[in-house]
Amino acid sequence: MNRKAIHIKSFGCQMNKLDTALVAASLKDSGFSIAENENDAIAVLINTCSVRDRAEGKVFSHLGNLKRIKRSKPELVVAVFGCMAQRLGKELLEHEAVDIVCGPGQIPQLTKLVAEAIEGKKQILAVTEKIRTESAENPELEKFESVYDRSDAQIPGQAYVRVMRGCNNFCSYCIVPYVRGPEVSRAPELIIEQVKRLAGKGVKLVTLLGQAVNAYQYTDGGKEYCLADLLYSISEIDGIEWIRFVTSYPYSRYYDEILAAMRDCEKVCGYLHMPAQSGSDRILKAMNRKYTAGEYLEMLDKAKEVVPNLAAVGDFIVGFAGETDEEFEATVELVEKAKYRNCFVFQYSPRPGTKAEERLQDTVAAEVKRARNIELLAVQERVSDELAKEFLGKEIKVLVEGPSKKPFLNSGDGVQLVGRTAGDWIAIFNGDEKLAGEFVTVKVTRVSPLTLFGEL
Numbered sequence: 001m002n003r004k005a006i007h008i009k010s011f012g013c014q015m016n017k018l019d020t021a022l023v024a025a026s027l028k029d030s031g032f033s034i035a036e037n038e039n040d041a042i043a044v045l046i047n048t049c050s051v052r053d054r055a056e057g058k059v060f061s062h063l064g065n066l067k068r069i070k071r072s073k074p075e076l077v078v079a080v081f082g083c084m085a086q087r088l089g090k091e092l093l094e095h096e097a098v099d100i101v102c103g104p105g106q107i108p109q110l111t112k113l114v115a116e117a118i119e120g121k122k123q124i125l126a127v128t129e130k131i132r133t134e135s136a137e138n139p140e141l142e143k144f145e146s147v148y149d150r151s152d153a154q155i156p157g158q159a160y161v162r163v164m165r166g167c168n169n170f171c172s173y174c175i176v177p178y179v180r181g182p183e184v185s186r187a188p189e190l191i192i193e194q195v196k197r198l199a200g201k202g203v204k205l206v207t208l209l210g211q212a213v214n215a216y217q218y219t220d221g222g223k224e225y226c227l228a229d230l231l232y233s234i235s236e237i238d239g240i241e242w243i244r245f246v247t248s249y250p251y252s253r254y255y256d257e258i259l260a261a262m263r264d265c266e267k268v269c270g271y272l273h274m275p276a277q278s279g280s281d282r283i284l285k286a287m288n289r290k291y292t293a294g295e296y297l298e299m300l301d302k303a304k305e306v307v308p309n310l311a312a313v314g315d316f317i318v319g320f321a322g323e324t325d326e327e328f329e330a331t332v333e334l335v336e337k338a339k340y341r342n343c344f345v346f347q348y349s350p351r352p353g354t355k356a357e358e359r360l361q362d363t364v365a366a367e368v369k370r371a372r373n374i375e376l377l378a379v380q381e382r383v384s385d386e387l388a389k390e391f392l393g394k395e396i397k398v399l400v401e402g403p404s405k406k407p408f409l410n411s412g413d414g415v416q417l418v419g420r421t422a423g424d425w426i427a428i429f430n431g432d433e434k435l436a437g438e439f440v441t442v443k444v445t446r447v448s449p450l451t452l453f454g455e456l
């Protein structure tokens, strides 16, 4: 067993991917290496997600395997970090496989905790005790973000930059405000410095992250900064060619300013990921979302008017507590009207500790949730197909990610590459592997609902 090799498994959203990259960079800085698989590793770290029941289920099944491995390999260290670690805390530490439980606010300590556990210290709990009342400022985390902002664990030419942490929205089904804590926006100068450093390392696309990223707000010397200010400032940075931001909550505050920045800054991609979650006003109210379906559609229409060629992306929960057939139909109608480039559909699962789990009955049967999921995706597929066809015969600018994992094309020169457009459409074409991290122009020859196929 290599006593310096660490294997990291990561579940969940972009926030988690970023945390995993930061932890990997910190481990490498302390002389550890990152192992491709767990066989030879001295420690296995699992970055967890609590948003859905299934995500937690996967972690438990993995912990079950690790428990068996540890019987023949007792020196193996297992650390669970991220949202599930914060949610379950001590309870998780009681699992036979687990040595370290580390919340999202404690990830700067994780490398040290892993080193201590390798030396024999076990049963380490590092979580925030009173996450909604303790000070949300976390200077240690702030420093950690700035020091380990490398892009080496991510896709060539791309990096995520967190602009804010936490959430204050308390959507009734969501655990995030209870595990990531209150909203804290990072100082604009720290973000801008960080993006400059990343640009110096060859990053061309930067994605600004926040649970509700358009709530970004920072006051300094009497001046209030919002996301639009960040977009203008980052646009000035040499080397950065594309800027995206995710995920947006349908807030009216700062909306016009942000849309104006998207229109005015060539580098800001015409991409808006703004979850609606439902098309029924009663369900939206029960979800504690603070808009109606009509208001949401008005906001989306405004965005399409102001930002040319806007690619909109939505998220939906089907089968939320008490959702009737008519209420689901209202969601179908919204998806038809919204004309998303794509949308993500999730089946409702009550999360312990949320208001929906406490107060509302999970009445919709599993097979009904599944059927609604399939139906909504089919509606979206038709919309995506129509939108994709508009690209036929056109030339598109693509940022190359690297060789594609699935073989779609079987002719042409070079390997099959995958890349993305500014609107985040997937593009597949043949070319040289060395193009990873570069921009290319692709002529679209064929499309499927989510993918544009073409040639250089």
Ligand code: SF4
Binding pocket: 167, 168, 169, 170, 171, 174, 175, 176, 177, 211, 212, 249
């Ligand atoms: S905006 Fe709502 S769904 Fe998103 S993280 Fe906050 S509480 Fe959860």
